[in-house]
Amino acid sequence: MKHIAKFLVLLLAVIFYAGCTPEEKDLFGDSSANRLTTTLQTEKSLLCAPKNGWIMEYYPSSTQLYGGYNVWASFAADGSVKVMSEIYGTGDVKTSLYSLKQSAGAVLSFDTYNEVMHYFSDPANPDGIGAAGKGMEGDFEFTIMKAKSDTILLQGKKSGSRILMVALPDTKTGADYIGNVVSVKKQYTFQSFKYVVNRDTLPVTVSYRNLTITYKSSDGSQVSIQAPFIITPTGYKFYSPLTIGNVTVSELKYQKTSTEEYFAPVNGAPAKLIPVIPPLNQQLISGNWYFAYSGLGSFGKPYWDYAKTNGLDIIGEELYYAYLGKYSTGQYGFCFGSYDGSSVYKGGLVYTYTLIANNQVKLTFASSGVGDGVWYYSNAKFNYLINPLGTSTVRTFTLTTDDLKQPTWIKLTDNANANNTIILYKNTVAWPYDK
Secondary structure: OHHHHHHHHHHHHHHHHHHHOOOOOOOOOOOHHHHHHHHHHHHHHHHHOOOOOEEEEEOOOOOOOOOOEEEEEEEOOOOEEEEEEOOOOOOOOEEEEEEEEEOOOEEEEEOOOOOOHHHOOOOOOOOOOOEOOOEOOOOOEEEEEEEOOOEEEEEEOOOOOEEEEEEOOOOOOHHHHHHHHHHHHOOOOOOEEEEEEOOEEEEEEEEOOEEEEEEEOOOOOEEEEEEEEEEOOOEEEEEEEEEEOOEEEEEEEEEEOOOOEEEEEOOOOOEEEEEOOOOHHHHHHHOOEEOOHHHEOOOHHHHHHHHHHHHHHHHOOEEEEEEEEEOOOOOEEEEEEEEOOOOEEEEEEEEEEEEEOOOEEEEEEEEEEEEOHHHHHHHOOHHHHOHHHOOOOOEEEEEEEOOOOOOOEEEEEEOOOOOOEEEEEOOOOOOHHHO
């Protein structure tokens, strides 16, 4: 036992001596804090290096619901950043602050409010896009996934969407690039397409910058896939490669001849995205078209005035939006959201329609509702709101527009009453009584 005790004392002494020696070797060569500082300094040098800044392929929403948008950003060593986008155009450059910090990787944060950058993350989107309190659900903080001198791959901290930043060459400024996109944007914008791949022709619908392509799979079932895209100076670029029928396409180039216009894959794949311009009455019933008080004729305004004074004001609510189109459950009609200061109550009053020729539509009130539609009809005078569309009276309207190819509004003129006109808008109109 004495030998064992002596051995234990000697062992403890060796351990104590080894633990206290000041010559312990750093296996990593530097402290973790120093390594993180070096990484952030490297990332900042990369951000600030391009003379003409970066083009961000910005995709808000975790599902890329709205597609992508071009944003130019130029970072300075003093922590300031200049931002410009295709939404606001080249004449509107906003300066704010940015920072780089560590949070499970290097994070680029646009710290102070920037009207251009925060357009996509503002819960009250300036153009009324997205749900109340959510907006387009974009990011202003991004994890840096990969960084090189000419490209930086980001990931939105909230949405998880990938954002690619590409350095502009010294020969092209941010205004050059954004200006090019703005100039072709209208030319490249269509309401529907057909996608020709191999020998199949597939229908395509468009919502914001997101294509929905429908086709039958090999087992005969119907498949619909989403293809979010961003507009480039030459055409479309997909968020992820689009593969149908063993044909993969990542980017399309706009082509126009004397007889047709279409988008062709830049990789030469056997496919075409061909714009389809449907008759105006089909464009009306296939989309959601928003009301604004100013768009009502002399017949309709008194009905809306009555509904506000004797309905909405009485229950302490405001009309958040109203459109003619499909409710979330698929029924067609007058759809709305009413805001009480904390919540939006949604509903619809159902209409059936008959298309006549190319530019007329007959609307018939179905005396039914969806969501909170019936309650507002009975308790908030929404029967007055829909009177210009027809309640007990079936109304037939003639349609006109500003541009058949890319309408921004459609005007309905009652065939039986020239004073009953309604201008409906393609873009979302929030608070229609104020517009």
